[in-house]
Every structure is written in structure tokens, then in C-alpha cells.
Amino acid sequence: MQDPHTQSPDYWLANSDVVFTEAEVTQALDRMAHALHERLAGQSILLLCVMRGGLYLAGQLMQRLQLPARLDYLQANRYHGTSGSDIVWAKAPEFDLAGQTVVVLDDILDEGITLAEVVRHCQQAGAKQVLTAVLTDKDNGLTKPLKADVVGLTVPNRYVFGCGMDVYGWWRNLPEIRALRVA
Ligand SMILES: O=P(O)(O)OC[C@H]1O[C@H](OP(=O)(O)OP(=O)(O)O)[C@H](O)[C@@H]1O
Numbered sequence: 777m778q779d780p781h782t783q784s785p786d787y788w789l790a791n792s793d794v795v796f797t798e799a800e801v802t803q804a805l806d807r808m809a810h811a812l813h814e815r816l817a818g819q820s821i822l823l824l825c826v827m828r829g830g831l832y833l834a835g836q837l838m839q840r841l842q843l844p845a846r847l848d849y850l851q852a853n854r855y856h857g858t859s860g861s862d863i864v865w866a867k868a869p870e871f872d873l874a875g876q877t878v879v880v881l882d883d884i885l886d887e888g889i890t891l892a893e894v895v896r897h898c899q900q901a902g903a904k905q906v907l908t909a910v911l912t913d914k915d916n917g918l919t920k921p922l923k924a925d926v927v928g929l930t931v932p933n934r935y936v937f938g939c940g941m942d943v944y945g946w947w948r949n950l951p952e953i954r955a956l957r958v959a
């Protein structure tokens with residue numbers, strides 16, 4: 777079998793199915809913005825984008841939020857080593873989180889390890905309130921270490937991409953969500 781890193785971007789489109797159309801994603805983003813307004817009315821917030829996957833959600837949600845917001849980002853990646861998996865911090869937030877209402881934005885809650893670590897970091901840094909918003913939550917039957925406060929769409933237990941999520945680095949820019957077909 778060919779090394780997946782060398783496959784053409786079109787290969788991934790040809791071997792995947794649409795699970796949410798662009799219109800369905802747009803509706804989900806509108807619902808997420810509404811839910812955040814309900815939770816955060818009257819507050820100033822710090823949006824914290826989990827790079828790189830959270831970038832799409834951050835860009836889309838920012839346009840929909842009529843709240844005084846600031847923006848920061850972090851990068852904390854899953855590292856799958858020989859003895860389980862861990863988080864590698866590539867970039868911590870720059871803003872002082874102490875006393876802030878922080879809204880963490882990410883593309884997908886899968887096992888939940890990443891988001892749990894990010895929330896722990898924010899709380900340890902003294903955030904007043906930490907809310908989490910994910911564009912997708914994977915229906916994988918796992919007991920996750922946390923539930924996101926705001927969820928856009930529930931995706932099947934398959935590898936998904938588009939709307940911030942990549943497949944071997946490609947297609948984070950896709951305005952729909954697709955799932956890889958298993959051979
Ligand atoms: O719920 P979990 O099982 O922890 O997985 C979810 C995380 O995995 C992906 O990040 P990744 O480390 O692949 O980096 P990326 O954002 O650059 O794609 C995704 O963006 C989430 O942050």
C-alpha cells in the first residue's frame with residue numbers, strides 16, 4: 777500500500793464521504809454562536825484558538841459573536857508514543873489568563889485528551905471561567921475526560937476532515953466535513 781503521506785489531495789476526496797454539507801456546518805456555527813451568546817451575555821471574553829485545527833472554527837465564530845472579544849492561540853498536539861499518548865505543548869497562550877473568561881475553540885473532541893489538558897492549563901493560569909466549544913464531537917463510545925460546553929455537530933466514529941481538520945495535512949480548508957472510507 778502507498779505511503780499515505782505521498783497520496784495526492786484528490787485521493788482523499790475520492791475515498792471519503794460527506795457527513796455534513798457546507799449548509800449544515802453553517803447552521804451548526806449559527807447555533808454555536810447563539811449558545812455562546814446565551815452563556816456569556818454581558819461579559820468580555822478571551823477566545824483561545826487551539827491551533828491548528830481550531831483555526832476554522834475561530835474564524836467562523838468570531839464573525840458571529842457580538843461580544844467584546846480578544847483572541848489568543850495555543851498549540852498543544854497529541855503525541856502517540858510507544859507508551860500511550862501524551863500532549864506536547866508547542867505554544868502556550870500569550871495573554872495573562874488570570875481572572876479572564878476564556879472560551880477554548882477546537883475542531884474536534886475525540887478522546888478528549890487535548891481539550892482536558894488545555895482546560896487544566898487555563899484553570900491553573902487562574903482563569904475565572906473556562907468554556908469549551910468544539911465544532912465536532914466524535915461519537916466513539918469512549919468515556920471522555922470532559923464534555924464540551926458547546927458542540928456544533930456529532931460526527932461518526934471515523935476519521936473526519938474538513939472545516940479545520942486535516943487528512944495528512946490536506947483539506948483543512950474544505951467547507952464541508954468528510955469521513956474517510958475504510959478499505
Ligand atoms: O480529543 P483528542 O483525542 O485529544 O484529539 C483532538 C485533537 O486532535 C487534533 O489535534 P492535532 O494534535 O492532530 O493537531 P492539529 O490541530 O494541528 O490537527 C484536533 O485538532 C484536536 O485538538
Ligand SMILES: Nc1nc2[nH]cnc2c(=O)[nH]1
Binds near residue numbers: 884887935937942943
Ligand atoms: N482530522 C482529524 N483529526 C483528529 N484528531 C482526533 N480525531 C481526529 C479526526 O477524526 N480527524
